[in-house]
Amino acid sequence: MVGITKTFPGVVANKDVDFEAYYGEVHGLLGENGAGKSTLMNILAGFYRPDKGEIWVNGKHVKIKSPKDAIKLGIGMVYQHFSLVKKLTVLENVMLAITTNSFKIPRQSKIAEEIEKTAQSLGFSIDPYAVVADLSVGEQQRVEIIKILIRGSNIIILDEPTSILSPVEVSGLFEVLRRLARDGKTIIFITHKLEEVMAICDRVTVLRAGRKVGTLTRDEMKSAQRLVTMIFGSEITTERFDKRALSHSVREVLRAENLVVENDLGVNAVNGLNLVVHEGEILGIAGIEGNGQLELAEALAGVRPIKSGSIYFKGRKLAKPNPMLMYSLGVRYITEDRIGEGLIPSFNITENLILKSHRDNNFINSWFIPWTKGQKLAEQIISEYNIIARGPSSVASTLSGGNLQKLLVARELMHNPTLIIANQPTHGLDIKTTQYIHRKFVEQASNGSSILLISNDLGEVMKLSDRIAVMYNGRIVGVFDRENADREAIGRLMIGHGIS
Amino acid sequence: MQDREGLKPIDWLVTSIKPALSSIIAILGSIIAGSIVLALSGIDPAFAYYTIFYEALATDFGITKTLVEMTPLLITAVGLLVCFRAGIWNIGAQGQMLIGTLFANVVGYSLGPLPTPIILPIVLVAGAIAGAAWALPPAILKAKLGINEVITTLLLNFVAINLIKFLIKGPLRNVAEEHPQTYPIVKSAYMPTFFGTQIHVGILLAFVIAAAIYFLMVWTKLGFQFKILGESIKAARYVGLPISRLIILAFIISGGAAGFAGAIQLTAVMRNVNPAWAPGYGLEAVPLVFIAKMNPIAVIPLSILFAVFLVGTDIMHRTTGVPVYFIEIFLGIMLLLFAVSEVVQRFRVRKVREAGV
Numbered sequence: 001m002v003g004i005t006k007t008f009p010g011v012v013a014n015k016d017v018d019f020e021a022y023y024g025e026v027h028g029l030l031g032e033n034g035a036g037k038s039t040l041m042n043i044l045a046g047f048y049r050p051d052k053g054e055i056w057v058n059g060k061h062v063k064i065k066s067p068k069d070a071i072k073l074g075i076g077m078v079y080q081h082f083s084l085v086k087k088l089t090v091l092e093n094v095m096l097a098i099t100t101n102s103f104k105i106p107r108q109s110k111i112a113e114e115i116e117k118t119a120q121s122l123g124f125s126i127d128p129y130a131v132v133a134d135l136s137v138g139e140q141q142r143v144e145i146i147k148i149l150i151r152g153s154n155i156i157i158l159d160e161p162t163s164i165l166s167p168v169e170v171s172g173l174f175e176v177l178r179r180l181a182r183d184g185k186t187i188i189f190i191t192h193k194l195e196e197v198m199a200i201c202d203r204v205t206v207l208r209a210g211r212k213v214g215t216l217t218r219d220e221m222k223s224a225q226r227l228v229t230m231i232f233g234s235e236i237t238t239e240r241f242d243k244r245a246l247s248h249s250v251r252e253v254l255r256a257e258n259l260v261v262e263n264d265l266g267v268n269a270v271n272g273l274n275l276v277v278h279e280g281e282i283l284g285i286a287g288i289e290g291n292g293q294l295e296l297a298e299a300l301a302g303v304r305p306i307k308s309g310s311i312y313f314k315g316r317k318l319a320k321p322n323p324m325l326m327y328s329l330g331v332r333y334i335t336e337d338r339i340g341e342g343l344i345p346s347f348n349i350t351e352n353l354i355l356k357s358h359r360d361n362n363f364i365n366s367w368f369i370p371w372t373k374g375q376k377l378a379e380q381i382i383s384e385y386n387i388i389a390r391g392p393s394s395v396a397s398t399l400s401g402g403n404l405q406k407l408l409v410a411r412e413l414m415h416n417p418t419l420i421i422a423n424q425p426t427h428g429l430d431i432k433t434t435q436y437i438h439r440k441f442v443e444q445a446s447n448g449s450s451i452l453l454i455s456n457d458l459g460e461v462m463k464l465s466d467r468i469a470v471m472y473n474g475r476i477v478g479v480f481d482r483e484n485a486d487r488e489a490i491g492r493l494m495i496g497h498g499i500s
Numbered sequence: 501m502q503d504r505e506g507l508k509p510i511d512w513l514v515t516s517i518k519p520a521l522s523s524i525i526a527i528l529g530s531i532i533a534g535s536i537v538l539a540l541s542g543i544d545p546a547f548a549y550y551t552i553f554y555e556a557l558a559t560d561f562g563i564t565k566t567l568v569e570m571t572p573l574l575i576t577a578v579g580l581l582v583c584f585r586a587g588i589w590n591i592g593a594q595g596q597m598l599i600g601t602l603f604a605n606v607v608g609y610s611l612g613p614l615p616t617p618i619i620l621p622i623v624l625v626a627g628a629i630a631g632a633a634w635a636l637p638p639a640i641l642k643a644k645l646g647i648n649e650v651i652t653t654l655l656l657n658f659v660a661i662n663l664i665k666f667l668i669k670g671p672l673r674n675v676a677e678e679h680p681q682t683y684p685i686v687k688s689a690y691m692p693t694f695f696g697t698q699i700h701v702g703i704l705l706a707f708v709i710a711a712a713i714y715f716l717m718v719w720t721k722l723g724f725q726f727k728i729l730g731e732s733i734k735a736a737r738y739v740g741l742p743i744s745r746l747i748i749l750a751f752i753i754s755g756g757a758a759g760f761a762g763a764i765q766l767t768a769v770m771r772n773v774n775p776a777w778a779p780g781y782g783l784e785a786v787p788l789v790f791i792a793k794m795n796p797i798a799v800i801p802l803s804i805l806f807a808v809f810l811v812g813t814d815i816m817h818r819t820t821g822v823p824v825y826f827i828e829i830f831l832g833i834m835l836l837l838f839a840v841s842e843v844v845q846r847f848r849v850r851k852v853r854e855a856g857v
């Protein structure tokens with residue numbers, strides 16, 4: 001890609017970017033939130049047309065006018081939000097992907113065979129007849145990759161593929177990527193995590209504010225600090241929070257007793273859970289995704305009904321928790337589902353910011369919405385969290401992934417909450433913003449807010465929490481103080497070892 | 501952080517036209533397709549369109565008629581807009597209007613000769629209440645049991661049509677008349693007109709209601725909540741909105757609007773109801789709201805445009821013999837073109853969205 005420029009109304013997303021990736025390499029694409037990574041790759045995949053610039057594939061100058069052209073050229077992209085049809089089987093999804101261009105429908109059994117073969121060559125197995133909705137996110141991601149491979153792609157783009165995976169799944173994915181690179185495919189890998197870059201990338205290209213900063217080879221990127229400087233244009237000091245004073249408060253804010261909560265399939269995902277959150281503490285929940293964390297968070301936020309058991313707030317039993325009640329008690333919920341649940345893509349920043357608080361009589365005490373007040377608030381949040389957007393009336397769907405996340409977190413941290421339930425709060429954020437959010441959490445906690453932190457990233461949990469509770473199979477199977485927290489022991493509990 | 505340039509005028513133009521693109525395509529396209537239909541039937545399209553616009557807008561008679569036709573369309577449309585924005589597909593406005601009209605009619609002759617400032621509002625409100633009541637069963641079924649409102653509202657249209665036929669021919673029949681029809685409303689319940697023309701107060705009311713709905717959707721918490729619900733039920737749950745209540749309220753507003761529109765037609769134009777009366781407003785308002793892209797301001801010019809075509813073709817039919825169903829073909833093509841260009845656009849937008857994160 002040579003001299004790629006892409007502007008959106010009012011924003012230059014890419015400016016004169018040269019990008020080059022070889023066959024057989026894993027090429028990292030780095031840059032802070034809103035740097036233009038997704039845009040650049042969407043141009044390569046044919047979703048956007050560049051205003052200026054040329055694309056060369058295999059030494060040939062090509063014009064990519066649509067995703068179809070990109071597919072023909074062997075370019076495939078795995079989005080952060082998969083494009084699989086959940087109700088269909090793996091096989092049907094693959095069929096959908098490969099039959100869009102012809103009227104000839106290939107034989108099912110042949111494709112099924114091909115799926116199994118491809119999976120095998122990548123070192124795992126997959127049932128072509130499994131329904132996608134029943135697969136874990138890691139498996140769904142593999143299906144995406146298989147889909148792209150069967151379509152004949154040689155250039156595979158992955159946009160933040162690891163942010164939704166558990167550590168085990170990440171190493172599985174890396175294994176797959178290495179194999180693909182060994183087979184001569186080009187892998188372009190967008191991420192915010194430097195250790196992942198170090199682990200897998202042969203070269204990296206860094207973008208900043210839409211421009212290319214440079215490309216480093218494996219030897220050149222030895223030090224993470226150098227990458228950080230390239231990404232942000234300045235060094236950032238990594239802060240450590242684990243030395244801060246432990247919260248020893250015994251005043252209880254929230255207590256769950258024998259909590260049972262069903263998931264969407266009617267299975268008890270939270271199954272007899274007991275938990276106490278104290279005032280001013282950060283309580284981390286460690287656990288492998290899918291052990292009931294989502295259902296626990298939703299139940300405590302009042303979004304999901306509880307089947308049995310009870311929830312106490314500051315000692316008072318809540319008869320029937322609902323989102324409005326929890327909100328009025330000062331409970332805020334950072335959902336992991338930022339698009340469609342936490343934020344509405346077609347709403348602008350102001351509208352998304354007052355999504356909840358417009359019902360709060362302390363904030364708006366009339367039937368009418370004072371939009372100018374909302375707009376001022378939006379301006380304040382935009383500058384405080386450094387959200388890259390044209391202004392309060394920018395529509396959410398035009399924000400980059402990380403900037404959407406900032407907006408969601410910012411909204412839930414407003415108005416001094418009592419308890420913040422944070423599910424994957426730094427999902428998709430760059431290092432600097434992640435640190436900013438971490439600092440905010442610690443600040444909130446020292447101001448007396450409690451935080452229930454749920455994260456796939458054990459490192460994040462261990463860094464911030466005063467106490468760490470390990471969740472397994474819908475229950476808390478162990479609680480550690482930060483001082484006694486032992487990674488090994490926690491890891492063992494997370495996979496259910498040593499639980500009677 | 502980013503090279504951020506101010507919005508250039510051309511950007512502004514593009515961003516402001518883009519949302520209206522499929523509506524513009526639909527309107528222009530249907531005019532073109534309409535000329536082909538006209539040409540095929542041996543009528544000069546230029547003459548036909550000239551006649552339509554001339555008759556509907558350039559004569560006193562035409563412009564009055566256009567405004568009178570616009571009134572029920574506009575009121576029904578803004579009511580539907582609330583529902584559609586909330587993601588509720590009420591297509592029963594026709595039935596809600598019929599029931600509203602009939603009830604207003606009954607109230608309008610059974611109360612006796614009260615002074616206009618008292619009886620007229622009562623009759624109009626009676627229409628609104630009956631229209632809202634007719635919308636209530638599908639509303640409750642959807643809110644409490646999740647039953648699809650498209651089917652229930654559609655079915656209730658047929659029930660309403662047959663119910664009023666039965667009532668007019670039976671219990672509510674004016675026995676003094678040879679053909680089946682109801683008793684007329686009392687004279688004092690007639691909608692006042694301006695300076696002896698047919699321009700009536702209801703036309704003003706239509707604009708007032710449109711303004712009120714605009715205000716509701718843009719400036720109030722309730723309107724904002726309708727929009728949240730319509731955009732994402734998941735987000736509505738997350739926020740903890742009273743979803744059932746919002747659904748029922750949206751139905752009441754749109755059913756009430758349809759009934760109110762019918763009551764205006766009754767008091768201003770018809771004075772009583774006969775079984776042949778089959779107003780298309782409730783059905784025409786559906787594509788109208790879509791083509792207005794559920795924008796409460798765009799609904800106003802579109803209602804006028806629809807009314808122009810309704811009135812223009814009607815007059816043209818009488819003077820030149822162009823078949824009346826030309827208007828139906830015309831509106832059909834418009835909706836079709838709109839749907840196609842929406843799908844094409846949405847498909848592209850969706851792909852971009854998928855890619856966007």
Ligand SMILES: Nc1ncnc2c1ncn2[C@@H]1O[C@H](COP(=O)(O)OP(=O)(O)OP(=O)(O)O)[C@@H](O)[C@H]1O
Binds near residue numbers: 008013399401856857
């Ligand atoms: N459809 C769009 N309309 C307007 N602006 C857009 C659109 N898509 C992206 N942008 C803007 O372009 C810039 C680059 O966005 P992009 O999504 O490429 O960032 P990114 O590097 O992928 O960031 P992140 O790490 O947060 O995902 C952002 O400022 C974003 O707001």
Ligand SMILES: [Mg+2]
Binds near residue numbers: 402
């Ligand atoms: Mg991105």
